[in-house]
Amino acid sequence: MLTVLAPDGATKKGFEAGLPDEELLHCYRTMLLVRSFDEICLKLQRSGRIGFSIPNLGIEATQVGAASALRKTDWIFPSYRDFGMALYHGIPAVEMMHNMFGNAEDSAKGRQMPVHFSFVEPIHFYSISSPIGTHLPHAVGAAHASKLRGEDTVHLVSFGDGGTSSLGFHSGMNFAAVWKSPVVFLCQNNGYAISCPSEQQTASDGYAVKAEAYGMPHATVDGNDLFAVRQAVLEAAERARRGEGPTLIEAVTFRMGGHSTSDDPTKYVPAELVEEWKQKDPVDRFRRFLERKGLMTPEENDAMRADTLAEIDRAAKAAEATAAPGLETIFSDVFAEVPSHIRKQGEFLFDLSQRRGEADAGDGEFPL
Amino acid sequence: MANLTLIQAVNDGLRTVMKADDSVVVFGEDVGPKGGVFLATEGLTADFGESRCFDTPLSEDGIIGTAIGMAMNGLRPVAEIQFQDFIFPAFDQIVSEAAKLRYRSGGQYTAPMVIRTPYGGGIRGGLYHSQSGEAYFAHTAGLKVVIPSTPHDAKGLLIASIQDPDPVLFMEPKALYRSVKGEVPEGEYTVDLSTLRTVRQGGDVTIYCYGAMVPVVERAAAQAAEQRGIDCLVVDLRTLMPLDEEGVLEAAKQTGRVVVVHEAPRFCGYGAEISALIAEHCIEYMEAPVRRVTGFDTPFPNTLEHHYLPDDRRVLDAIESVYDF
Numbered sequence A: 001m002l003t004v005l006a007p008d009g010a011t012k013k014g015f016e017a018g019l020p021d022e023e024l025l026h027c028y029r030t031m032l033l034v035r036s037f038d039e040i041c042l043k044l045q046r047s048g049r050i051g052f053s054i055p056n057l058g059i060e061a062t063q064v065g066a067a068s069a070l071r072k073t074d075w076i077f078p079s080y081r082d083f084g085m086a087l088y089h090g091i092p093a094v095e096m097m098h099n100m101f102g103n104a105e106d107s108a109k110g111r112q113m114p115v116h117f118s119f120v121e122p123i124h125f126y127s128i129s130s131p132i133g134t135h136l137p138h139a140v141g142a143a144h145a146s147k148l149r150g151e152d153t154v155h156l157v158s159f160g161d162g163g164t165s166s167l168g169f170h171s172g173m174n175f176a177a178v179w180k181s182p183v184v185f186l187c188q189n190n191g192y193a194i195s196c197p198s199e200q201q202t203a204s205d206g207y208a209v210k211a212e213a214y215g216m217p218h219a220t221v222d223g224n225d226l227f228a229v230r231q232a233v234l235e236a237a238e239r240a241r242r243g244e245g246p247t248l249i250e251a252v253t254f255r256m257g258g259h260s261t262s263d264d265p266t267k268y269v270p271a272e273l274v275e276e277w278k279q280k281d282p283v284d285r286f287r288r289f290l291e292r293k294g295l296m297t298p299e300e301n302d303a304m305r306a307d308t309l310a311e312i313d314r315a316a317k318a319a320e321a322t323a324a325p326g327l328e329t330i331f332s333d334v335f336a337e338v339p340s341h342i343r344k345q346g347e348f349l350f351d352l353s354q355r356r357g358e359a360d361a362g363d364g365e366f367p368l
Numbered sequence B: 001m002a003n004l005t006l007i008q009a010v011n012d013g014l015r016t017v018m019k020a021d022d023s024v025v026v027f028g029e030d031v032g033p034k035g036g037v038f039l040a041t042e043g044l045t046a047d048f049g050e051s052r053c054f055d056t057p058l059s060e061d062g063i064i065g066t067a068i069g070m071a072m073n074g075l076r077p078v079a080e081i082q083f084q085d086f087i088f089p090a091f092d093q094i095v096s097e098a099a100k101l102r103y104r105s106g107g108q109y110t111a112p113m114v115i116r117t118p119y120g121g122g123i124r125g126g127l128y129h130s131q132s133g134e135a136y137f138a139h140t141a142g143l144k145v146v147i148p149s150t151p152h153d154a155k156g157l158l159i160a161s162i163q164d165p166d167p168v169l170f171m172e173p174k175a176l177y178r179s180v181k182g183e184v185p186e187g188e189y190t191v192d193l194s195t196l197r198t199v200r201q202g203g204d205v206t207i208y209c210y211g212a213m214v215p216v217v218e219r220a221a222a223q224a225a226e227q228r229g230i231d232c233l234v235v236d237l238r239t240l241m242p243l244d245e246e247g248v249l250e251a252a253k254q255t256g257r258v259v260v261v262h263e264a265p266r267f268c269g270y271g272a273e274i275s276a277l278i279a280e281h282c283i284e285y286m287e288a289p290v291r292r293v294t295g296f297d298t299p300f301p302n303t304l305e306h307h308y309l310p311d312d313r314r315v316l317d318a319i320e321s322v323y324d325f
Helices: A021-046 A060-067 A083-088 A093-103 A137-149 A166-181 A210-214 A226-241 A271-278 A282-292 A299-322 A342-355 B006-020 B043-050 B060-072 B088-097 B135-139 B150-162 B214-228 B244-255 B270-281 B314-322
Strands: A075-077 A155-159 A183-189 A216-222 A247-252 B001-004 B024-029 B051-057 B078-081 B114-119 B144-146 B168-171 B181-183 B199-200 B207-208 B232-236 B238-243 B256-264 B291-295
Touching: A021 A060, A021 A083, A021 A282, A021 A299, A060 A083, A060 A183, A060 A226, A060 A247, A060 A282, A075 A137, A083 A093, A093 A299, A093 B199, A137 A155, A137 A166, A137 A183, A137 B060, A155 A226, A155 A299, A166 A183, A166 A210, A166 A226, A183 A210, A183 A226, A210 A216, A210 A247, A216 A226, A226 A247, A282 B256, A342 B244, B001 B150, B006 B024, B006 B043, B006 B150, B006 B168, B006 B181, B024 B060, B043 B051, B060 B078, B060 B088, B088 B135, B114 B150, B114 B199, B135 B238, B135 B256, B135 B270, B144 B150, B150 B168, B150 B181, B199 B214, B207 B214, B207 B244, B207 B314, B214 B232, B214 B256, B214 B314, B232 B244, B244 B270, B256 B270, B256 B314, B270 B291, B291 B314
Parallel strands: A075 A155, A155 A183, A183 A247, A216 A247, B024 B051, B024 B078, B078 B114, B114 B168, B144 B168, B207 B232, B207 B256, B256 B291
Antiparallel strands: B001 B181, B144 B238, B199 B232
């Protein structure tokens, strides 16, 4: 397993991050943003202001390390636990919060549960669906399109350990290997698929080795080590850009919280295991590296943490103050044009709501 | 104009769009050099190259999943599922992904793609080479379902489907692949989706059908005219989703006596939707209860498939029963 950064923040002699100082600080700040996002979403959920969230605690270095190896022209096919990839590439926290609240500014127009983000700018951060593993073949198809056009775009698809048992994992891996598609498969092995531990998920020795059966190179990296993840993804991305096909990367990490805000992990995760992983905390580890390098003082760290909390808090307040989507968004985007049977259903709902004096329906005219 | 079989018209339609639009790619199991098990894609790899028409691994989930990815990134994929019976591993990709992508991303990502698949009985294919699963798919918001019954419509509807901005399931009646021939215009033309075709005019009984049932109904209608002087209005639905509801209701009002014919099982079949539409919107025009002539609510049999499939005998029986009611 590739590790670059020791838990105390030390690196091997002669290690060069290959990133300018401000970029290193951006990586760190993004991880803090994710932590702040989680913290505030938990409060929002517990106070009933949003319905649901997905905690990222412990996975931040995998997300940010992988994202840092990609260009803005590359595509990300995320899992639902990839907040850091979006934030790293400059997707504003408020845009993500609009989705958490499902409001009128949400790119998904309030149609999806929270955490099911979709963005096309400043990077393609592909629309998330809830079924597991279905997005792997999508990444392969999109990569195939890039390849046919002769582009050097890389398509990174991220999924968990549980995702490797899905139909989409098999077909995605197989098609990508046969077609030599420019895809980076990133398996975030965080120990549990909701409550199911790895030994009940697979009998193989880890997840990376599964690539061998598909004729695909693979790597196993310390997922709590931002530099290790970044290095592996960079190498895989370069191979993909050179036309040499896909790679499977297993990032070994640990989800230090629940699967979601509706989950109680103390029922199935031994407390000592959480303690063990706390010692390997990816954010603390990177902070120690920055401190050793003289890039940050404890005071600056405190200030940055307060700043990220304030940023997420502002985003949450702005999103909460934004109105719900218009009633017509139930009926739009099913097809490119609204067909007559859906139009009639929209007209019915607007008319009924208007007759009952409900504000949602405006003047009762279906606006589409 | 050329006199083509339905399968030749499909091939002609594919060639026509592939010539006009470089982003159209055709793929699936055995569709490359072999040209598909029914030869729908014959010659396409030779004429357009391996990057335009190619074989895939044997995985319906992979075929449809990768098609979605291609579609969202600028290609116009035309994916073949070798038999509609084999589509179910891809059900999740079709129903949860392709059909919902535009909606769930607020239009940021879309899947303009066509899934071509031969469906239906009449070839002694037994349980797994004969099914008509249109109702599963017509029930799915965000997916269009198209079924041609003539060579002319097969080409025109296929071109319209490939040019459509939404995912289309294009179900080809394999029983008609080589049993019907007709005039097909050369070059590009389209038949608008969501439009009915009036196959036969008549004022006594309205019969709705599609795909391989159209010639069966035509024969029964001819017999009804000949034997009993009953004039049937025969409607080929052509697009099941989105349906031309106005056209359906108009046709029902013209006679007040309705028969719906499909080879799929009856329970929750497409005929139930037609019956319900008529009951909801024009029951006051009805002179007789709606009769459905369908496959039985059993799996599809092999040796006795001619008893399972609606034939002119069963359709004629239904015509007479609504006429005599």
